[in-house]
Amino acid sequence: MTYSARVITLSDKGYTGQRTDTSGPALVSRLRELGFAVEPEPVILPDTSDMIEEALRKAVKENIALVLTTGGTGVSPRDVTPEATRMVVEKEIPGMAEAMRAASMLKTPHAMISRAVVGICKASLIVNLPGSEKGARENLAAIEPALFHAIKKIHGDPSDCASAP
Ligand SMILES: Nc1ncnc2c1ncn2[C@@H]1O[C@H](COP(=O)(O)OP(=O)(O)OP(=O)(O)O)[C@@H](O)[C@H]1O
């Protein structure tokens, strides 16, 4: 089974062309390696709550199985990705967000600043990742071991959890 995926980059500088978005393309590339049918171009938006919420709802409506966001998880005044994500998700998966922070703390103490949220809306798993390419890659790597199992369960796989790889 091939699952669909979309990457959404949240970056004021990326949106206005002041910075080249390398985090979005890095995530697209990793998702492709993992076997997702991922759209080649990341969606780039500014750190604006309404626009983020709208983009997430659109992805849910289109039944995108995995939506990765990168950026806006920190504590800068304009960082609103977790709040916008919470407006959309019906269930949070705190363990996945905690796993990302725990693994990231082994890389940098700044990891504790990320307020990333992971949650589900209908058939979509939404994962917030930090903005830097390094942070985005490392956080995704932390949840990769449970990613397909989570997505299969979201899509109603009735198999026994204990027997799943
Ligand atoms: N989309 C991106 N691609 C590449 N590097 C990024 C991206 N977003 C952030 N970074 C890097 O991560 C660092 C921390 O990200 P953060 O979002 O706090 O920066 P920022 O300058 O507030 O970004 P922005 O104004 O674009 O939202 C940035 O200084 C930059 O080096």
Ligand SMILES: Nc1nc2c(c(=O)[nH]1)N[C@H]1C(S)=C(S)[C@@H](COP(=O)(O)O)O[C@H]1N2
């Ligand atoms: N694994 C990992 N997690 C990380 C980082 C990193 O380099 N590696 N960067 C941290 C930093 S510096 C910040 S400010 C927060 C939030 O980043 P964001 O505001 O760009 O989303 O993510 C953190 N999480």
